[in-house]
Amino acid sequence: MRWFQQLFSRRRRYHELHESIQEHLEEKIEDLMEDGMSREIAEQTARRQFGNVTLIEERSREVWQWPRWESFLADLKFAVRQLFRNPGFTVTVIFTLALSIGANTAIFSIVNALMLKSLPYPHPERMGTIYTRVTGMSAWDERHKLMYEQWQLLRDDVPALLSAVSSPHTSGVNLEAGSHVQYLQAGRISARYLDVLGVQPAMGRNFSDLEDRAHGPNAAILSYSLWRNTFASNPNILGQAVLLKGAPYTVIGVLSEETITPLNADIYTALQLGPEGEGNGTNVEAITRLRDGATWQEADSEINRAWLHRAHRYELNDDPNAQVSYHSVPLQKGVTAKLRPQALALMLATGFILLIASANLAGLTLVRVLRRSPEFATRLALGASRWQIQKQLWVENLLLALLGGTVGVAVGFVALRGLLQLLPEHYLPVAKVPLDGRVLAFTLAISLLTSMLFGMFPALAMRKFRLRSAIASHSATGGDPLRVRQALIVSEVALTVVLLAASGLLIRTLIHLQTLPAGFDATGVITAKASLDDVRYHDAAAFRKLLSESTAAMRQIPGVQATAVGQSLPYERALLNGVTISDGKDAGLQGMTDDVYITPDYFRTLQIPLLAGRSFTDADGPETQHVAIVNQSFARKYFHGTNPVGHYVNKDTRIVGVVQDVPIAPGIDATAPLTGEETMYIPAAQTDPPLLAMLHVFFQPNWIVRTSGPVEGLTAQMQRALSSADPDLPFSGFYNMRDLMAKALATQRVEVALLSTMAALALLLSTVGIFALVANIVAQKTREIGIRIALGSTIRQAMVHIGAPGVWASTLGLILGLVLCAGALRAMHSVLYGVSVYDVPTILIVVLTLAVVTLVATVAPALRIAGIDPAKTLRED
Amino acid sequence: MTKKPEYRDLFPGALEMMILQTLSKKPMHGYALAQQIKRVSDDLLQIEEGSLYPALQRMLKTGWLESEMGLSPKGRPVRIFKVTEAGTNHLQEEISSFEQMFAGIRRVLAIAEL
Numbered sequence: 005m006r007w008f009q010q011l012f013s014r015r016r017r018y019h020e021l022h023e024s025i026q027e028h029l030e031e032k033i034e035d036l037m038e039d040g041m042s043r044e045i046a047e048q049t050a051r052r053q054f055g056n057v058t059l060i061e062e063r064s065r066e067v068w069q070w071p072r073w074e075s076f077l078a079d080l081k082f083a084v085r086q087l088f089r090n091p092g093f094t095v096t097v098i099f100t101l102a103l104s105i106g107a108n109t110a111i112f113s114i115v116n117a118l119m120l121k122s123l124p125y126p127h128p129e130r131m132g133t134i135y136t137r138v139t140g141m142s143a144w145d146e147r148h149k150l151m152y153e154q155w156q157l158l159r160d161d162v163p164a165l166l167s168a169v170s171s172p173h174t175s176g177v178n179l180e181a182g183s184h185v186q187y188l189q190a191g192r193i194s195a196r197y198l199d200v201l202g203v204q205p206a207m208g209r210n211f212s213d214l215e216d217r218a219h220g221p222n223a224a225i226l227s228y229s230l231w232r233n234t235f236a237s238n239p240n241i242l243g244q245a246v247l248l249k250g251a252p253y254t255v256i257g258v259l260s261e262e263t264i265t266p267l268n269a270d271i272y273t274a275l276q277l278g279p280e281g282e283g284n285g286t287n288v289e290a291i292t293r294l295r296d297g298a299t300w301q302e303a304d305s306e307i308n309r310a311w312l313h314r315a316h317r318y319e320l321n322d323d324p325n326a327q328v329s330y331h332s333v334p335l336q337k338g339v340t341a342k343l344r345p346q347a348l349a350l351m352l353a354t355g356f357i358l359l360i361a362s363a364n365l366a367g368l369t370l371v372r373v374l375r376r377s378p379e380f381a382t383r384l385a386l387g388a389s390r391w392q393i394q395k396q397l398w399v400e401n402l403l404l405a406l407l408g409g410t411v412g413v414a415v416g417f418v419a420l421r422g423l424l425q426l427l428p429e430h431y432l433p434v435a436k437v438p439l440d441g442r443v444l445a446f447t448l449a450i451s452l453l454t455s456m457l458f459g460m461f462p463a464l465a466m467r468k469f470r471l472r473s474a475i476a477s478h479s480a481t482g483g484d485p486l487r488v489r490q491a492l493i494v495s496e497v498a499l500t501v502v503l504l505a506a507s508g509l510l511i512r513t514l515i516h517l518q519t520l521p522a523g524f525d526a527t528g529v530i531t532a533k534a535s536l537d538d539v540r541y542h543d544a545a546a547f548r549k550l551l552s553e554s555t556a557a558m559r560q561i562p563g564v565q566a567t568a569v570g571q572s573l574p575y576e577r578a579l580l581n582g583v584t585i586s587d588g589k590d591a592g593l594q595g596m597t598d599d600v601y602i603t604p605d606y607f608r609t610l611q612i613p614l615l616a617g618r619s620f621t622d623a624d625g626p627e628t629q630h631v632a633i634v635n636q637s638f639a640r641k642y643f644h645g646t647n648p649v650g651h652y653v654n655k656d657t658r659i660v661g662v663v664q665d666v667p668i669a670p671g672i673d674a675t676a677p678l679t680g681e682e683t684m685y686i687p688a689a690q691t692d693p694p695l696l697a698m699l700h701v702f703f704q705p706n707w708i709v710r711t712s713g714p715v716e717g718l719t720a721q722m723q724r725a726l727s728s729a730d731p732d733l734p735f736s737g738f739y740n741m742r743d744l745m746a747k748a749l750a751t752q753r754v755e756v757a758l759l760s761t762m763a764a765l766a767l768l769l770s771t772v773g774i775f776a777l778v779a780n781i782v783a784q785k786t787r788e789i790g791i792r793i794a795l796g797s798t799i800r801q802a803m804v805h806i807g808a809p810g811v812w813a814s815t816l817g818l819i820l821g822l823v824l825c826a827g828a829l830r831a832m833h834s835v836l837y838g839v840s841v842y843d844v845p846t847i848l849i850v851v852l853t854l855a856v857v858t859l860v861a862t863v864a865p866a867l868r869i870a871g872i873d874p875a876k877t878l879r880e881d
Numbered sequence: 882m883t884k885k886p887e888y889r890d891l892f893p894g895a896l897e898m899m900i901l902q903t904l905s906k907k908p909m910h911g912y913a914l915a916q917q918i919k920r921v922s923d924d925l926l927q928i929e930e931g932s933l934y935p936a937l938q939r940m941l942k943t944g945w946l947e948s949e950m951g952l953s954p955k956g957r958p959v960r961i962f963k964v965t966e967a968g969t970n971h972l973q974e975e976i977s978s979f980e981q982m983f984a985g986i987r988r989v990l991a992i993a994e995l
Binding site for chain 2: 017020021023024025027028031032053054055056057060061063064065066067068
């Protein structure tokens with residue numbers, strides 16, 4: 005409390021001090037006058053013997069102060085005044101800082117949410133997933149999906165872990181609630197899934213082992229929002245049956261409002277995985293939790309012991325001699341692995357932005373410091389130390405950085421909202437991307453770092469400050485600021501070139517993917533999905549009846565030219581399945597293909613050209629010869645380009661036609677986001693009945709309608725047509741083919757949008773930098789230009805002379821940037837499709853863009869030269 | 882850092898010691914204190930009169946001195962400084978350590994003379 009009292013008693017103390025000193029002087033003067041001095045002389049003598057009254061009073065007062073703090077406060081006040089005096093400078097600096105710090109804040113928030121924040125479960129450090137590491141001919145180390153045998157061994161023979169599995173994605177299902185049926189997203193989870201997450205239902209319980217067994221009783225757990233919205237928060241819901249997938253499911257639990265699962269589904273059902281069907285392939289994902297007292301090493305050795313002696317080891321399919329091992333990986337790393345490189349690349353790009361902004365600000369503050377030379381000269385002459393002036397400059401920089409950082413947080417917040425809007429739903433595997441304390445601390449840290457970066461140059465310039473010449477010449481001295489500023493421009497242009505080239509390559513990739521030969525005609529096509537994961541459609545006859553009746557009804561809609569149903573569409577993934585060539589010289593050859601069931605008018609509706617043979621007809625039914633139509637890629641791979649029509653695959657299926665490739669999401673070999681993979685179309689009517697149920701868990705088939713022009717109320721009429729065949733079947737929503745393409749290329753679109761924004765920001769900052777450099781030269785050299793013009797130089801020559809430093813700096817930066825690109829862009833190899841890392845058009849466009857920008861940024865300020873009147877400038881000074 | 886003029890010709894703490902010694906004989910106000918120190922030291926120690934004031938403030942803050950209103954010998958209302966108990970203790974310590982140091986220097990000088 006003492007300091008507090010001091011604070012208030014201080015004014016009184018100062019007053020007393022002042023009085024004491026005045027009394028002292030007066031008494032002294034009186035004494036001296038008594039000795040016979042005149043008043044004037046006595047006053048002088050008294051003051052001389054006393055010393056500097058003001059200084060002594062100040063020193064005496066300082067005893068009661070916290071000198072550092074108070075001098076800092078004084079510096080701060082002065083800094084605020086300085087910034088207000090120069091609003092143009094202040095606004096430019098804060099704007100630059102806000103943009104660059106805002107970009108960093110937004111991207112760091114995502115990095116923070118993806119990599120630094122813990123998963124929202126108890127003891128997240130004890131949660132994991134399992135990676136398969138294969139070394140040999142083809143090496144990989146990733147989270148692989150599991151088959152039933154693996155799941156069974158993991159569950160029963162790895163006591164160090166509490167394990168659970170789930171379907172990798174949610175899938176569309178129908179829920180009948182009251183009078184209407186809803187299309188919902190269902191997640192399928194094994195017993196103990198919620199235990200592994202450490203989550204307890206708000207009401208009821210988790211799935212039991214009995215419910216999770218293949219063909220076990222139907223049970224469901226509701227998400228909080230479904231319970232509240234659809235079941236009106238019914239407190240007696242437990243034990244009641246709801247009609248899900250056409251069958252009664254007993255509600256055994258309701259999740260709490262805060263519960264988030266990695267699947268983020270509306271409703272959960274038991275996975276019921278068995279050795280047959282779905283469990284026969286790698287179709288589920290594992291999550292694990294380390295049991296108390298166990299270690300990850302124990303868990304890993306148990307997993308390896310359990311899994312290395314399985315009957316079916318698919319890891320060895322490609323290379324029987326490969327070395328296979330398994331290891332646990334933190335769950336957070338497992339779920340964010342795919343997005344990490346992108347997030348880090350973006351962080352790097354925003355780091356570049358920060359450097360560019362710092363370079364600009366260094367240039368600006370350097371000029372400002374040199375302009376303030378007279379002020380510093382005066383202060384030095386009046387007895388200020390260099391340190392005091394340095395301190396003043398740092399306080400100003402710090403103030404600017406903090407102001408910029410504060411505005412930057414606001415910009416970052418807005419940018420982050422915009423960015424999250426841009427991302428497709430469920431794109432990020434986290435529920436929230438908060439601007440939390442860690443993000444704010446990061447922003448504060450980079451604000452301080454920026455102020456260090458841009459404050460360094462003026463501070464160095466101050467060290468070389470020569471008082472005498474500064475006073476003599478009224479102008480800047482010390483070092484060669486032009487050289488320093490040019491070097492700054494060179495480095496920022498170089499970084500800009502890298503960002504421009506990188507975003508150019510991504511744009512070219514996106515254009516390449518968007519303009520892939522479609523192989524079909526998307527105009528006038530509307531599609532809608534419905535869920536047939538429904539007991540009523542496990543029966544093949546009911547399935548066939550639904551397809552034929554609903555398509556027939558849709559054909560009746562006026563304006564509709566053609567209509568069809570397909571298990572999947574172009575731009576979507578298809579069912580990955582094995583295929584065996586049954587005749588010819590390659591008989592017995594096995595491989596992979598994408599299977600798609602379709603109704604007869606599929607190719608006509610999408611206008612996919614038939615290249616050989618025939619299309620399907622209504623005559624291709626369950627009892628007739630099994631037929632297939634393959635695409636070009638299939639013919640090329642399995643028939644070496646010869647006509648496959650008439651050949652047999654899978655023992656008894658006869659190929660009757662060949663169609664053109666369409667781009668689809670790859671299943672066989674993920675070399676690009678869209679490819680024309682080996683695809684085999686089969687008539688929906690000939691789909692293997694036992695396969696139907698499983699197929700419709702994975703795929704929600706599409707009703708496709710082609711119209712000649714806009715049809716009023718088309719979607720409502722489509723829904724009515726479907727209802728005429730089955731009143732309890734809702735569509736999930738309606739899409740055109742562009743929507744599907746956009747969804748397939750979501751990652752690429754996001755990459756392009758973000759990196760292009762960064763590149764544009766970098767270009768803007770560099771432009772401002774070059775502009776400021778040249779504008780400043782014009783302002784500084786007005787007199788010199790006046791002399792030049794007076795001596796016969798043309799305005800053009802003067803402009804070239806003045807603009808040259810800017811053009812030189814930009815050109816050097818461009819060259820340096822291209823050299824950097826040669827090394828840096830190779831890292832982008834894996835995200836580029838249809839364009840090479842050293843892409844000549846991209847480089848040309850980058851060079852051209854910079855040339856134009858440099859020209860504008862140098863010519864615009866240099867135009868002021870035309871307005872210089874030599875006579876006037878020579879008369880000045 | 883800024884130079885402190887009051888220490889120009891003295892060792893650190895000397896001024897405080899002189900002030901404490903002087904005031905412990907008799908409380909007095911600033912002017913009288915300055916005159917007294919000057920007179921006693923016979924003008925041998927050149928100090929600016931003003932330099933007393935920061936020292937007095939420091940000592941007030943440390944608690945070695947306290948001040949109260951009083952009258953000067955000439956009847957002016959002035960602020961009289963007097964030594965507190967803490968100030969007396971400090972003075973004792975200073976004097977004894979000063980004497981020790983002085984004795985040490987003496988001895989060294991005596992040896993040097995041999």
